[in-house]
Amino acid sequence: MDPLLQHYASSIVRQLSLRRMLFVQATGNFEDSQNSVFSAIQDIAPDATGLPTRLVRTLENSDLTSTPHTIMLTDLELIADSANASWLAHIRPTFVDAVEHGSLLLIFSRVPRLRLAVTAGSLVSMDCPHYRFKKPDQLSLDELMTNIKISDRKNIEAWSQGQPTLLRQLVNIARIDISNRKKLARSDAALRETAFRIFSQLGPDISTWLEHWVCQYDETPDKSDIPGEILEALTEAGLASTKESTGSIDLLPGPGRDIFLRALHDYIDSIVVPPERxxxxxxxxxxxxxxxxxxxxxxxxxxxxxxxxxxxxxxxxxxxxxxxxxxxxxxxxxxxxxxxxxxxxxxxxxxxxxxxxxxxxxxxxxxxxxxxxxxxxxxxxxxxxxxxxxxxxxxxxxxxxxxxxxxxxxxxxxxxxxxxxxxxxxxx
Incomplete structure (x- = not known):
């Protein structure tokens, strides 16, 4: 199993066993949450929780209370941008009832809770404790970057900001036997693609707030300057970090700032569908x-x-x-x-x-x-x-x-x- 997936899956299942309901915001962290992450959790969940794991994509003909399961809901990003938004508003009683009958509920979303709350005010995620992603531990990093040169490794860690998707992409590029110039071009392309996808997942409200602050204020914001739900989303997506010495917030941190800023402008320019609000x-x-x-x-x-x-x-x-x-x-x-x-x-x-x-x-x-x-x-x-x-x-x-x-x-x-x-x- 991918060492990063192993690391996150083990941590998620451990928290889920303790809390029974869990909301995991994975914005920008995984390219394919529905398959790779679910498979990783499925491999671990029966042993850790004693329950079979069920991936829920629809409530039709599903009796979630007959047999306790570890229920994993993963397609909220698609629902948030579709005509099926009303589906979200009606799942809360069903899932709460399932948890009361012994099931565990894991909501794994690449869409921040801010967008989901706009889509459906009674979304079940509002009941769930929020699991906060941590950067990969040293053990999983060492395993992922086996046979990577020390100089390349430092660059990969700095440019990826600990995001699993970028880590994997940059590691794979570093292993290819091509010139450094071509590696740099591929790395820039990977950063641009990932950045655009992250802003698409964050949505217009958060992205517009970020562009407004970065482009119009020549200062570093304090925590009090950023609405809590926006800071939560930006932090989980790797676009904000807190400076321990001052408590101020560094927006678009890391050496890839210029690439992310161009991707932010490109995303906002591309919006032609009205925002949820x-x-x-x-x-x-x-x-x-x-x-x-x-x-x-x-x-x-x-x-x-x-x-x-x-x-x-x-x-x-x-x-x-x-x-x-x-x-x-x-x-x-x-x-x-x-x-x-x-x-x-x-x-x-x-x-x-x-x-x-x-x-x-x-x-x-x-x-x-x-x-x-x-x-x-x-x-x-x-x-x-x-x-x-x-x-x-x-x-x-x-x-x-x-x-x-x-x-x-x-x-x-x-x-x-x-x-x-x-x-x-x-x-x-």
Missing amino acids: WPNMSASLFRLERMIRLAVKHAYVNKFGESWKQNLPVPCFSKAVSRALQEAPRHGTAETIPNPLEWMTLGELASAVETYCDQHGPLGEISQRVWKSLFQEVEPVRNRAAHMRLMKYGDAEIPRRWIRELKMRAPAAFSSQADYGDEQTVLN
Whole structure:
């Protein structure tokens, strides 16, 4: 058996025997988790746990409670990116029941828990202790790099950052009888391929956060600067390490930093499928902006009656009318446009709110200070969504938080009586 697989499989099974449920994040660590890792664990599990090992790819016609098993679930990466996401939301009761009947559950995922939690909020991995990968021990390294020159060995350890996939690839390249120049070219290609695959497994949210920090901040982050779930994922993927002397975090450590950074840019440029959070964020933005439009109309109508449109800020009103006549010429004139607010941008709505608050006080029972904070936070998110740029980490929560804030501050104005589910709010 591969010494690295032997090392990790033995450690995983030992932890599983103690904890009964275990989530192993293998992002970037193994090329083929479904076959090689499962085979390694299968060889060990019956002796270590006293239970037969079952690889679970579907729950159809599977009675997991009749006979205790060591259950290993390995295809979460595929499910997270497919239409089968609902499958994840329904497996939790089944697996918990199986564990209560004596089974052991091992979830082996190349996808971080952050992505899986987005895909299915009731994912069973939330119940599992998290197994943290350690770098290969000296014994397995010595066995893997038998007959490798000392100079090559040091380079391999430095460039691989202890990742099993890269270790194996670089060792195999070092053993080939070719020139050093060709070895270097093959090693660079292996690094690029592995790096791109790692970022694909991490997904858009984490990769975008990493690129934003590395490219826009000329400083080393402290642990407190990185959201915990992102730090967990980056650490497991070998893309972050803690400096023991200072406690700061080294992002993209090791001599392969430039290769990984180019692969990060290439991955982000290649994204054409909406990230998992995109539908929920778009729905929240839609809901929030409609709430704002209703609040503005309600306030202006109450204050000015039938002449409410003429009292909107002139620049905003003119631009809205111009768009309306261009997109819907049947309206004919400015006077016949039912609601010019429908053609205003979020920035123009902010101007309408500011004008009203300056002259008449709070709009919709919300003070000007609160409205200003809302627009400052929401407008950048709205612009990224409108121009199909990738979300930043935390973007999805901003419109949801402001929806809650408006309803909490002004329950009489922002009523949920006509909500459809939890996705629509209208103004009384």
